[in-house]
Amino acid sequence: MNLVLRRPSAQAPVHGHRSGGLTYRADIDGLRALAIIPVVLYHAGIPGFGGGFVGVDVFFVISGFLMASLISAEIACGDFSLVRFYERRVRRIFPALSAILAASSVAAWFLLMPAELEFFARSLKATALFTSNIKFEEESGYFDIGAQMKPLVHTWSLAVEEQFYILFPLLLATISRFAQRLTVPILIGLLTASFAASAWVVFHSPVEAFYLLQFRAWELLFGALLAFNAIPVPQRPIIRASLAAGGILLIAVTVFGFSERTLFPGPAALLPCLGAALVIYAHDEQGPASRCLRSRPMVFVGLISYSLYLWHWPIIVFSRVMAGRELSLFHGGLIALVSLIIAAVSWRFVEQPFRGSGSLVRRRPLFAGAVVMMIAVVGLGNYVAHHGGVPSRLPADVQKVYAATYDESRFSVPPCFADSDTTGPTRADIHAGKLCPLGVEGSNNPAFLVWGDSHSGAMAPAIDAAAMQTGIAGLFAGHSSCPPLPDVQLTPRGDTKRCGDFNRAVRDLITSRHIPLVFLVAYWPKYVHDAELPNEGVYFDPAVPAALEDRSASVAETLDDLMADLTRQGTKVVLVMDVPEMGHYMPEAISKAMMAGASTDVAPPWDYVEKRQALSRAILTSLAAKYHAAIVDPLPTICSNGHCNAVRDGLPIYKDADHITAATARGLSYLYSPFLTRDRSSLATARP
Numbered sequence: 001m002n003l004v005l006r007r008p009s010a011q012a013p014v015h016g017h018r019s020g021g022l023t024y025r026a027d028i029d030g031l032r033a034l035a036i037i038p039v040v041l042y043h044a045g046i047p048g049f050g051g052g053f054v055g056v057d058v059f060f061v062i063s064g065f066l067m068a069s070l071i072s073a074e075i076a077c078g079d080f081s082l083v084r085f086y087e088r089r090v091r092r093i094f095p096a097l098s099a100i101l102a103a104s105s106v107a108a109w110f111l112l113m114p115a116e117l118e119f120f121a122r123s124l125k126a127t128a129l130f131t132s133n134i135k136f137e138e139e140s141g142y143f144d145i146g147a148q149m150k151p152l153v154h155t156w157s158l159a160v161e162e163q164f165y166i167l168f169p170l171l172l173a174t175i176s177r178f179a180q181r182l183t184v185p186i187l188i189g190l191l192t193a194s195f196a197a198s199a200w201v202v203f204h205s206p207v208e209a210f211y212l213l214q215f216r217a218w219e220l221l222f223g224a225l226l227a228f229n230a231i232p233v234p235q236r237p238i239i240r241a242s243l244a245a246g247g248i249l250l251i252a253v254t255v256f257g258f259s260e261r262t263l264f265p266g267p268a269a270l271l272p273c274l275g276a277a278l279v280i281y282a283h284d285e286q287g288p289a290s291r292c293l294r295s296r297p298m299v300f301v302g303l304i305s306y307s308l309y310l311w312h313w314p315i316i317v318f319s320r321v322m323a324g325r326e327l328s329l330f331h332g333g334l335i336a337l338v339s340l341i342i343a344a345v346s347w348r349f350v351e352q353p354f355r356g357s358g359s360l361v362r363r364r365p366l367f368a369g370a371v372v373m374m375i376a377v378v379g380l381g382n383y384v385a386h387h388g389g390v391p392s393r394l395p396a397d398v399q400k401v402y403a404a405t406y407d408e409s410r411f412s413v414p415p416c417f418a419d420s421d422t423t424g425p426t427r428a429d430i431h432a433g434k435l436c437p438l439g440v441e442g443s444n445n446p447a448f449l450v451w452g453d454s455h456s457g458a459m460a461p462a463i464d465a466a467a468m469q470t471g472i473a474g475l476f477a478g479h480s481s482c483p484p485l486p487d488v489q490l491t492p493r494g495d496t497k498r499c500g501d502f503n504r505a506v507r508d509l510i511t512s513r514h515i516p517l518v519f520l521v522a523y524w525p526k527y528v529h530d531a532e533l534p535n536e537g538v539y540f541d542p543a544v545p546a547a548l549e550d551r552s553a554s555v556a557e558t559l560d561d562l563m564a565d566l567t568r569q570g571t572k573v574v575l576v577m578d579v580p581e582m583g584h585y586m587p588e589a590i591s592k593a594m595m596a597g598a599s600t601d602v603a604p605p606w607d608y609v610e611k612r613q614a615l616s617r618a619i620l621t622s623l624a625a626k627y628h629a630a631i632v633d634p635l636p637t638i639c640s641n642g643h644c645n646a647v648r649d650g651l652p653i654y655k656d657a658d659h660i661t662a663a664t665a666r667g668l669s670y671l672y673s674p675f676l677t678r679d680r681s682s683l684a685t686a687r688p
Contacts, residue, residue: 030293051258064223114389241287247278439467
């Protein structure tokens with residue numbers, strides 16, 4: 001068919017292609033350098049580049065402009081080919097991507113523990129299928145500690161682009177055929193809709209706003225609109241130079257002014273996108289900004305920017321894994337330099353042989369190789385994920401230690417436990433008393449209830465064992481990241497309502513069933529300080545001070561109200577102090593120490609634990625005295641004589657950084673037996 005779309009103005013020439021006759025713009029390669037340098041320095045932990053992540057947004061604008069220019073030029077010539085378009089994408093994307101997937105897979109096999117390797121395998125599959133943005137959105141946010149240990153998390157942006165380019169060429173071709181004059185209005189409409197959606201969802205689900213195509217498409221469309229010269233470029237050099245300089249200034253403001261605390265993307269992403277758009281729109285050839293962008297160093301970095309983007313993040317992640325800690329300023333800078341060198345080699349010997357009309361690799365073997373690569377990567381990912389990260393890679397004694405990672409009871413997972421994805425007991429289940437039983441089963445008169453967050457699920461086997469020995473029945477009500485505090489104000493956004501609905505249903509159940517005894521179990525230090533430990537997980541460093549800011553007002557007030565309410569209705573309350581946080585993921589840390597022949601005494605020092613626990617312990621002690629409530633304190637079973645233990649009988653006490661294993665919990669049943677055996681007759685005969 002005769003596809004016609006107005007050729008982009010000669011004012012906006014871009015990288016050349018035989019069909020479009022478009023000329024090369026060195027300033028765009030310089031703009032690529034301006035995008036990638038902050039990304040690398042931000043990821044490497046170089047101070048001052050807190051907003052370096054906006055470089056990805058600059059790339060989106062550049063990509064949208066280049067692709068729209070090439071596609072529309074071919075359509076204008078009546079020479080657009082979808083096959084040729086995807087051939088260019090394969091030549092551009094697959095060679096370096098294949099190399100980084102292969103290198104990362106080898107490094108992951110030797111350096112990652114099974115759970116880590118299993119996560120890697122799933123991300124490997126998603127990356128090969130260009131769905132990694134969806135996968136990482138399901139798993140976690142970009143700035144959490146989980147993201148910092150995922151070697152392929154940065155491939156989310158490739159997935160967004162490729163998903164966009166499945167649809168965009170077809171969109172332009174269709175518009176050209178049926179509504180050529182409406183090209184710009186249609187693109188503006190789509191951009192506006194995507195931007196509005198992003199601006200709304202970033203306040204409600206920032207992780208979705210960050211990763212998903214529908215909330216990022218406006219950035220690519222922003223660049224695409226530039227290809228149609230809807231606003232003619234000023235002819236006066238001084239105006240064009242000013243526009244380019246203003247664009248660079250906007251990008252600089254976001255790079256140096258934004259941080260992880262910036263609500264992003266949403267409206268905040270408009271600044272770096274507008275900055276990139278101004279540079280492209282100005283097409284300045286004489287001003288100081290243009291001379292900087294067109295300089296040989298900037299152009300070179302821009303040329304290797306794709307390889308640099310792919311290689312720098314896995315190098316950083318695996319360097320952290322080998323070091324067992326966050327990188328120092330020196331090591332971060334060294335890694336940035338090494339990444340630059342590797343990227344240059346990758347660009348010359350991996351990318352270039354596949355690029356351009358002079359490539360010796362023809363279309364059919366190119367597509368066949370891409371398909372084979374995807375099948376092989378997906379197959380490898382499936383194998384590793386199916387085998388749980390292949391723990392057989394580890395020595396037998398290390399496998400035994402690492403198995404603690406999976407030592408959790410039924411009370412820590414659905415259907416007994418309500419997870420953050422809404423699986424587990426519903427409000428209707430709770431009102432009906434359809435909760436997992438503790439102790440003996442078959443009783444319609446629960447003598448007690450265990451209520452709390454994930455730490456209650458970890459501790460529940462202790463109370464379950466004590467109740468079994470005592471011969472009484474209870475119920476378990478646990479919800480992820482929800483302390484047993486109805487109506488408490490929590491962060492991040494959204495948790496307050498979710499937790500409030502769950503907790504009010506549990507409180508109503510206690511009242512309606514006249515449950516005589518309630519154990520309140522929670523990750524108390526997290527809530528009173530509104531923070532977990534810094535770098536908790538693989539890279540924990542006790543030399544970094546723990547969060548000790550007093551943020552307890554809402555927690556203390558709500559717990560006070562709850563205990564007053566329960567006491568008035570005759571329910572006895574037992575407050576369970578929290579176990580000490582370990583910081584490290586214990587099975588991983590101990591396993592790695594064993595393999596390195598190092599000490600397995602990896603628990604944080606006592607003074608660190610003491611300071612972190614002090615505020616929550618003081619609040620619980622005060623409220624227990626006020627309402628004559630009892631306290632269970634498991635801390636002395638883990639820490640004594642100024643020292644905390646990470647290992648008992650050769651096995652980790654914790655399954656991760658702050659949840660004890662089910663075996664450890666069962667060994668603590670003696671702490672709860674006195675509260676269940678005391679007044680046993682009154683508990684056993686409690687009536688609804």
